Amino acid sequence: MKLRTFFLLSGIIFCFTLQSYAELSIQITQGIDNPIPVAVVPFTNESGGPFSQDVAQIVTNDLEQVGEFIALSRSNMLSMPSEEQEVFYRDWRLLAQDYLLIGKINQQPGSQLVQVQYEFFDINREMKLAGEVLTGSVTQLRDIGHTISNVVFEQVTGIPGAFTSQILYIVSEGAGPATTLFRLEKADYDGARPQILLESAEPIMSPSWSPNGQDVAYVSFETDLPRIYIQNIATGQRRQITNYPNINSSPVWSPDGSKLAMVLSKDGSPDIYVQDLNSNELMRVTDHPAIDTEPSWTPDGRHLVFMSDRTGQPQIYQIELGANSYNVERLTYDCFQCAKARFLPDGVNLVHVRRETRQSPTYQISILNIETLRVITLTDTALDESPSLAPNGSMIMYATKFNGRGVLDAVSIDGRVKFRLPSSQGDVREPSWSPFLN
Amino acid sequence: MGNQRNQFFKVSLLVISLFALGACSSTSETEEESSPGSESGATSSNSGSASSNAGSSSGQLTQEEIRAQNALRQTVFYFDFDVAEFKPADRETLTYHARDLAANPSKRLRLEGHADERGTREYNLALGERRANGILNYFIVNGVARSQIEVVSYGEERPQQSGQGEQAYSRNRRVEVVTQ
Numbered sequence: 001m002k003l004r005t006f007f008l009l010s011g012i013i014f015c016f017t018l019q020s021y022a023e024l025s026i027q028i029t030q031g032i033d034n035p036i037p038v039a040v041v042p043f044t045n046e047s048g049g050p051f052s053q054d055v056a057q058i059v060t061n062d063l064e065q066v067g068e069f070i071a072l073s074r075s076n077m078l079s080m081p082s083e084e085q086e087v088f089y090r091d092w093r094l095l096a097q098d099y100l101l102i103g104k105i106n107q108q109p110g111s112q113l114v115q116v117q118y119e120f121f122d123i124n125r126e127m128k129l130a131g132e133v134l135t136g137s138v139t140q141l142r143d144i145g146h147t148i149s150n151v152v153f154e155q156v157t158g159i160p161g162a163f164t165s166q167i168l169y170i171v172s173e174g175a176g177p178a179t180t181l182f183r184l185e186k187a188d189y190d191g192a193r194p195q196i197l198l199e200s201a202e203p204i205m206s207p208s209w210s211p212n213g214q215d216v217a218y219v220s221f222e223t224d225l226p227r228i229y230i231q232n233i234a235t236g237q238r239r240q241i242t243n244y245p246n247i248n249s250s251p252v253w254s255p256d257g258s259k260l261a262m263v264l265s266k267d268g269s270p271d272i273y274v275q276d277l278n279s280n281e282l283m284r285v286t287d288h289p290a291i292d293t294e295p296s297w298t299p300d301g302r303h304l305v306f307m308s309d310r311t312g313q314p315q316i317y318q319i320e321l322g323a324n325s326y327n328v329e330r331l332t333y334d335c336f337q338c339a340k341a342r343f344l345p346d347g348v349n350l351v352h353v354r355r356e357t358r359q360s361p362t363y364q365i366s367i368l369n370i371e372t373l374r375v376i377t378l379t380d381t382a383l384d385e386s387p388s389l390a391p392n393g394s395m396i397m398y399a400t401k402f403n404g405r406g407v408l409d410a411v412s413i414d415g416r417v418k419f420r421l422p423s424s425q426g427d428v429r430e431p432s433w434s435p436f437l438n
Numbered sequence: 439m440g441n442q443r444n445q446f447f448k449v450s451l452l453v454i455s456l457f458a459l460g461a462c463s464s465t466s467e468t469e470e471e472s473s474p475g476s477e478s479g480a481t482s483s484n485s486g487s488a489s490s491n492a493g494s495s496s497g498q499l500t501q502e503e504i505r506a507q508n509a510l511r512q513t514v515f516y517f518d519f520d521v522a523e524f525k526p527a528d529r530e531t532l533t534y535h536a537r538d539l540a541a542n543p544s545k546r547l548r549l550e551g552h553a554d555e556r557g558t559r560e561y562n563l564a565l566g567e568r569r570a571n572g573i574l575n576y577f578i579v580n581g582v583a584r585s586q587i588e589v590v591s592y593g594e595e596r597p598q599q600s601g602q603g604e605q606a607y608s609r610n611r612r613v614e615v616v617t618q
Contacts, residue, residue: 172595180596203595205559225590226563247567247591250560263560270564291564307561314561339558353558361556383602385558404601430559 048107
């Protein structure tokens with residue numbers, strides 16, 4: 001008993017020294033009123049190390065970032081168990097915790113491999129909910145942390161976690177038109193570990209992640225004209241997909257990955273087309289002298305949603321593929337401008353960018369239920385655009401302006417939770433959230 | 439004759455004040471202002487010396503040719519919010535551009551359309567093209583061959599002036615005429 005007290009005391013001192021590592025510059029700008037209390041105990045280093053990544057802190061950041069959870073401060077922990085025998089439920093009940101995550105890390109001498117064992121407990125029901133040993137390279141501790149976050153999130157909410165997902169986005173940096181550099185970058189969902197996929201002196205636009213997570217389609221002006229390219233994310237190998245006159249833009253993958261919807265103005269005005277990626281066959285979808293752009297696929301892959309200003313201002317429309325191209329259904333009526341729409345997986349709720357009236361020049365991320373016609377506006381900043389949905393459907397990442405610079409924000413689909421990504425250099429915009437990656 | 443001179447006087451005054459205005463409100467136009475030198479009097483604020491400069495340094499040019507030269511020097515055309523048609527005040531200048539192209543069939547131009555940052559990016563890409571096409575069509579009506587013109591839209595991707603607010607936005611809604 002005395003021994004255990006000593007162990008606990010030393011644990012408390014240990015945690016004080018650890019706390020200075022506890023920053024990753026994510027900014028939670030809005031949380032929910034009653035987040036779920038969870039204790040994430042610092043993982044014990046059984047052998048090897050010290051490690052550059054604090055796995056428990058990565059999990060803590062993940063859970064707090066999505067707003068559903070509040071993590072117990074390490075300095076308030078009464079004990080620091082690293083395996084099941086050391087867990088005393090009463091300690092955690094006293095601290096009003098609902099859940100507990102513990103773990104330990106082993107690294108064989110001279111090896112790059114680490115084994116991370118974690119265990120996850122329900123304090124009120126006094127039972128272990130999950131636990132396993134994850135093996136990876138010491139450089140993958142961050143991925144291992146995100147994997148554990150996925151398990152915790154799913155155990156508590158019943159929804160798969162999206163913490164191992166990644167994002168693509170565009171950065172522009174430079175003083176003026178002549179010196180601006182454009183980059184296509186990839187990062188973890190929380191902005192960590194950014195990686196440059198393409199850099200150009202000419203604009204890059206509209207990155208779109210393929211459904212299998214292996215490729216990105218985007219628009220590059222590298223030939224002085226906007227053309228669509230597909231690039232393999234791992235190898236960097238790329239190919240030009242289009243070279244039609246005038247605008248070639250807005251590539252979006254079909255749900256099965258076999259086709260790209262796109263916008264071409266080769267016949268006068270921008271219209272929606274679908275190109276089959278195997279046969280290269282091009283199918284025209286809309287035919288209207290106004291601007292038709294920003295296509296997106298319905299979850300069943302049988303319709304396209306798009307924006308058109310055929311009535312004077314941007315509104316959202318839907319068309320059935322293979323149907324008569326004039327058989328178009330209008331989906332929005334009650335906004336001055338509604339644009340950049342895509343359905344949630346339920347096929348009923350439509351995420352879009354909304355400007356309510358001509359008098360109020362603000363653009364916000366909203367969701368329209370096309371059955372009840374109820375509209376929920378999720379954001380309250382002025383220049384919000386390019387909404388992209390997390391693979392588990394729980395959050396939307398979008399671009400906005402903060403202190404005059406482009407930044408990426410995320411909001412939960414109920415609007416309750418918001419966070420801002422750590423901003424790198426330059427203007428960041430056009431996020432594309434990956435599918436579930438394996 | 440006197441009437442015509444009077445009119446020339448007014449036009450050159452207008453052109454000069456346009457250049458002067460540009461010099462005040464824009465930093466990125468400096469390359470255009472520095473390159474023509476002093477031959478047209480664009481750097482002078484005195485209209486009297488401007489016309490005499492123009493007359494003396496290029497003795498054989500008619501007043502109409504001088505007017506045309508001045509017009510061709512304007513290569514950026516600004517647009518009102520949410521409007522794809524060029525401003526009526528630019529019609530005369532664009533007419534000179536069109537005549538110059540029609541008279542020189544080997545000349546090639548690129549019309550680069552731009553939009554301000556409000557509204558979605560892909561819509562703005564289309565709006566920039568619509569603006570450039572407005573000028574393209576005006577050129578064609580005035581005798582320019584389609585093959586002389588390339589149209590490209592940059593949407594909101596290449597602002598002339600960064601920042602939020604009408605000051606920046608009004609500089610970014612534009613079509614630039616680029617000689618190739």
